[in-house]
Amino acid sequence: MLDFIVKRFFQGILVVFLVLTAVFFLMRLSGDPTTLFLPQDASREQIEAFQHQMGLDRPLYVQYGEFMGNAVQGDFGESLRTQQDALQSVLDRLPATFQLAAAALILALVIAIPLGVLSAYYRNSIFDRVAVGLTVIGQAIPTFWMGLLLIFLFAAQLKILPSGGAGTPIHMILPMLTLAFYSTARFTRFTRSAMLDVLQQDFIRTAKASGTPTFPLIMKYALKNSLIPIITLVALDLGELLGGAVITEIVFSWPGVGRLIEQALMTRDFPVVLAGVFIIALIYTVINFLADVIYAYVNPQIRVK
Amino acid sequence: MAESILEIKDLKIQFQNGKHIVQPIREVSFQIKAGQTVGIVGESGSGKSVTSLAVMGLLPDRISSIPSGEILFDGKELTKLKEKEWRKIRGNEISMIFQEPMTSLNPVFTIGQQLSEPLKRHRQLSNKEQKAAIIKVLKQVGIPRPEQIIHEYPHQLSGGMRQRVMISMALLCEPKLMIADEPTTALDVTIQAQILSLLKKITSKKDRSLMLITHDLGVVAEMCDWVVVMYAGEIVESAEVNELFDRPLHPYTRGLIQSLPSNNERKSKLYAIQGQVPKPEQVKQGCIFANRCPLAMEKCFQESPPAFQEDGHLSKCWLQSSDEGVVR
Numbered sequence: 050m051l052d053f054i055v056k057r058f059f060q061g062i063l064v065v066f067l068v069l070t071a072v073f074f075l076m077r078l079s080g081d082p083t084t085l086f087l088p089q090d091a092s093r094e095q096i097e098a099f100q101h102q103m104g105l106d107r108p109l110y111v112q113y114g115e116f117m118g119n120a121v122q123g124d125f126g127e128s129l130r131t132q133q134d135a136l137q138s139v140l141d142r143l144p145a146t147f148q149l150a151a152a153a154l155i156l157a158l159v160i161a162i163p164l165g166v167l168s169a170y171y172r173n174s175i176f177d178r179v180a181v182g183l184t185v186i187g188q189a190i191p192t193f194w195m196g197l198l199l200i201f202l203f204a205a206q207l208k209i210l211p212s213g214g215a216g217t218p219i220h221m222i223l224p225m226l227t228l229a230f231y232s233t234a235r236f237t238r239f240t241r242s243a244m245l246d247v248l249q250q251d252f253i254r255t256a257k258a259s260g261t262p263t264f265p266l267i268m269k270y271a272l273k274n275s276l277i278p279i280i281t282l283v284a285l286d287l288g289e290l291l292g293g294a295v296i297t298e299i300v301f302s303w304p305g306v307g308r309l310i311e312q313a314l315m316t317r318d319f320p321v322v323l324a325g326v327f328i329i330a331l332i333y334t335v336i337n338f339l340a341d342v343i344y345a346y347v348n349p350q351i352r353v354k
Numbered sequence: 355m356a357e358s359i360l361e362i363k364d365l366k367i368q369f370q371n372g373k374h375i376v377q378p379i380r381e382v383s384f385q386i387k388a389g390q391t392v393g394i395v396g397e398s399g400s401g402k403s404v405t406s407l408a409v410m411g412l413l414p415d416r417i418s419s420i421p422s423g424e425i426l427f428d429g430k431e432l433t434k435l436k437e438k439e440w441r442k443i444r445g446n447e448i449s450m451i452f453q454e455p456m457t458s459l460n461p462v463f464t465i466g467q468q469l470s471e472p473l474k475r476h477r478q479l480s481n482k483e484q485k486a487a488i489i490k491v492l493k494q495v496g497i498p499r500p501e502q503i504i505h506e507y508p509h510q511l512s513g514g515m516r517q518r519v520m521i522s523m524a525l526l527c528e529p530k531l532m533i534a535d536e537p538t539t540a541l542d543v544t545i546q547a548q549i550l551s552l553l554k555k556i557t558s559k560k561d562r563s564l565m566l567i568t569h570d571l572g573v574v575a576e577m578c579d580w581v582v583v584m585y586a587g588e589i590v591e592s593a594e595v596n597e598l599f600d601r602p603l604h605p606y607t608r609g610l611i612q613s614l615p616s617n618n619e620r621k622s623k624l625y626a627i628q629g630q631v632p633k634p635e636q637v638k639q640g641c642i643f644a645n646r647c648p649l650a651m652e653k654c655f656q657e658s659p660p661a662f663q664e665d666g667h668l669s670k671c672w673l674q675s676s677d678e679g680v681v682r
Contacts, residue, residue, distance in 0.1 A: 251452060252460040258410055258452075259445035259472040259523065263437075273462045349507040350461060 057341065061334035068330040069120060072323060073113060081105065082129060082317035103129070116323070125327065126320035128313075135320035139306060139328050145215060146298070146305035150290035152221060153228035158283070161233045162272075165240025170267060172245060180237065187234025196227040196300035213302035224301040228294055232286050239282050243275035250274070277348050284340030291336075292329035358385040358426075359531055359563045360409065365423035367401075367408055369634075376634040378404045382423070382589055384582045386531065391557050391564040393578035393595070395571060395610065399631045401587040402567045406533045408433075409565070410450050411440040428530060445472040449524035453536040455516035459508035465519055466504030472526045491522045495552060514545035521552065532557075533565045538573065550576060571614055575599060583607050586631050586642045593667040603669035605647045641672065649673060 083099055091099075100106045104115070119126065125135040168180045190198075203223060204212035211220050247253065248271055256270045295307035302308070306325055313321035345351055367379035379401045386392045394402045407413050409425055411432065425432040427448065435443075449472070452458045460468055469488045473479055479487065485504070492500035495518040508516055517537060524532050534553065538546040554577060557564045566577055574581055574595065581598045583591040583606065591604040602608045609627040629646040641647070644654040653672050662674035 251454050251457040254412065255452060255458045255520070255523075256460065256468075256471060257412060257444070258450045260441045260443075260475040261445075261471055262441055262475075270460055270463070274460070277462075348462060350509050 053341075053345075057338050061338060064334050065327065065330045069117070069323065069327055070113075072326045073116060074109075076317070076319050076322060077109060077112075080317060082319065085317055086129060120323070120327065125324035128321045129318045130313075130316055130321075135318075135324040136327075138321060139309060139324045142304060142306045142309045143328070145303060146291060146294065146307065149221060149224055149228065149294060149298075149303060149305060150287065152225045153232060153290055154283070154287055156225060156229040157232035157236055157286075160229075161236030162240050162279075164233075165237045166244055166267060166272065166275075168237070168241040169244030169248060177241075181241070184234040184238045187230055188238070190230070192227060192231060193296045193300055195230055196223070196297055199223050199227055200300070213300070215302075215304050220301075220303075224294075224297050224303050227297050227300070228290060232290070235286065236279065236282065239279055240275060243278050244271060247271045247274040273347065277344065280340055280343055280347065284336050288333040288336050291332050357388055359388045359390075359428055360386040360565070361424075361426040362405070362409075363424040363426070365405070365408065365425060366421050367404055367413065368419050368421050369414075369417050370419065371417055374635075378587050378634045379408070380587050382584070382587075384589060384592055386563050386565055386580075388530070388561050388563055390579045391566055391577055392580045392582060393574040394565065394567045394582050394584060395569065395574055396584035397569060397631050399586070399633070400584040402569075402584055403535055405584070406450070406535050406565060406567055409531075409533060410444060410448060411435065411437075412444075412450075441475070445523075445529075446476040446527045447529050448531045448533065449527065449529040451517075451520050451524045451532065451534040451537045454540050455513050455520050456540065458520055459516055461508055464505055464507055465511070469504070469519070469523055469526065472523060476527050487526065488522075491525050492519070494525065494556075495519075495522045496548075497522070512545075513541050514548060517541060517545075517549055518552065521549075521556070525556065530561070531563045531565065533567070535567045536569070537566075539568075539570075553577065571610055583610070587634055588642055588670065589661075589668070590643065590671070591667075591669045593669075597667055601667075603667065603674060604643075604671045605649050605673070606643050609648075641670075643671075 081100075083096055083103075083105065087095060087099055097106070104112060116126075123136060127133060128135050128138055131138065164180055168177045171177050200212045200223065203210040210223055212223070214220050244267075248267075253266065253271055256266055261270065292307070294303075294305065295311050297303065298305045298308040299311060306328065310322060310325040310329075312318075313325065362385065363383050365379055365382045366377060369376050369378060382401070382405060384392070394405065396402050404413070408420065409427070409432070413420075420433045423433065427443070432440075432443075459465075466485070466488060469492075470484050473484050473487060477487075488504060489500045492503060497503055497515065497518050503511070503515075503519075508519075511519065521537075524534075537553065538549050541549060550573060553564065553566075556562065557577075564577075566573070568574060578595050581591075581593060581595050582589055583598075583604065585606050591598070591602070591607045593603075598607065599611065602611055606627070609625070612625040613627065615624060627646055632642065632645070640655040640657060641650070641659050644650045647654065651672060657672075659670050659672045659675070661668050661670050663669075664674075
């Protein structure tokens with residue numbers, strides 16, 4: 050197990066390093082931030098002074114080397130816009146993103162797993178068909194549109210929920226629903242097909258032949274087997290929820306990491322973008338690592354002796 | 355004569371898939387007496403397994419039904435039982451050993467967890483008593499170091515060991531009837547012999563009946579007191595084991611016996627019954643075996659033969675009819 054952890058650790062470092070490198074160069078390709086920060090009629094001297102101050106006038110490899118050297122020490126520089134520490138401003142936004150992601154994930158799991166299990170158990174029944182139909186819709190609706198629909202219904206028409214912002218738990222409801230909608234659909238489909246597969250296995254018949262009633266048969270003997278593929282999917286989705294909830298955060302003006310990165314991108318605020326990407330890559334890596342550990346716990350066949 | 359523990363009377367089983375109806379089992383009757391081992395023999399598709407699943411109440415619930423016939427277990431009629439009542443019987447009074455030991459155990463639970471299941475359902479035992487009962491039965495089936503095995507997972511055991519675990523699971527609640535569905539088919543030949551001798555040891559205990567489903571006549575000769583030969587969903591012959599091997603009446607049984615490879619002589623060619631078992635939907639009028647029977651007469655293609663009986667030796671073949679001038 051220790052071998053496994055050490056190996057994963059170094060793989061994780063490599064992933065984060067490669068992601069930062071890729072994003073660093075892509076950002077430079079996207080253009081020079083100077084024009085965005087200085088007034089249009091800025092003089093040649095002013096521009097050069099700004100570029101020199103930011104270190105943008107040096108060769109790219111020097112900039113890259115300096116960036117990596119500092120990044121290793123946790124220093125991503127200051128935000129070009131706010132002059133705050135870039136990493137710190139990303140970390141400040143993390144709790145909001147975590148909150149939203151956790152709420153959405155829990156909601157999705159609580160709905161999706163029972164729904165998927167029931168669908169599989171009553172396969173081809175009307176219940177199953179309706180559930181499958183809903184999951185198709187859930188996966189087909191783009192997040193931004195789902196968000197707008199919810200705002201239209203609950204904020205504009207019914208006027209019972211705020212359309213955006215943060216602060217109270219009520220503010221979280223709509224973005225949470227938006228995020229959970231897609232995940233629920235995905236998890237339900239996945240749980241259903243994993244359960245269908247497991248329910249046909251010989252060992253389910255064995256358990257039945259021992260006199261096991263339906264409920265423990267499904268919830269204990271079948272579900273634990275189905276969880277193996279579901280865990281992988283949940284890990285992938287959680288990574289997406291934490292890093293990729295950009296659109297939902299924008300639609301609902303949620304003060305999370307996604308929105309911060311989006312704003313930073315728009316203003317070519319390099320340090321903030323890179324710090325944000327660093328955090329997200331780190332989260333992805335950690336979640337995948339945790340998924341592997343849980344996976345090994347649930348599936349004794351891959352447990353390393 | 356001992357009392358019969360299981361009596362199947364004119365059992366018919368029907369599978370329905372939309373408008374498509376098939377009857378994999380038609381008019382099957384036989385009985386198993388207390389302490390007896392009865393072999394059900396036949397090729398794949400003859401309905402052996404379906405019959406055994408019906409006795410366990412494990413037919414796929416939505417598509418199958420039993421339109422007529424009775425299954426009497428210990429005097430109780432099983433075909434009308436509710437699921438709740440079935441649960442009290444399964445694993446308790448009737449238990450089953452399945453064909454595939456590699457897939458019949460749950461990969462994510464330990465052997466101990468899985469073996470405790472029937473005890474949990476049918477016996478009120480403390481955890482300590484459960485563990486003791488499991489270890490005792492594991493020793494009985496010849497599993498070494500049972501105290502460690504109960505903490506292991508199925509993939510850590512070999513096929514033969516897993517089948518021993520399956521047998522111990524079937525034994526746990528001391529059932530009156532055990533059903534073994536091809537228990538040795540998936541195993542290596544050397545392990546097969548071990549498992550068979552284990553089953554024999556277990557059934558030598560008084561009052562323990564076994565329904566042994568197999569396509570292997572060698573296994574039948576070794577293990578059984580009585581043999582039921584099934585073909586395409588019907589019983590074609592049924593007799594005491596020595597009687598059947600000494601004097602097989604049905605051409606199908608003769609074919610099966612002839613098909614056995616012999617250990618002693620090297621024949622140039624193995625005997626094979628030509629053709630295949632008809633699918634349930636292909637069964638037409640006349641004798642079901644007629645199209646593959648080397649002795650088929652015109653009558654065989656027109657009329658289905660009744661069950662002729664002589665001293666309990668039953669055979670469903672026109673050759674047994676006195677009209678044909680053959681021994682009845």
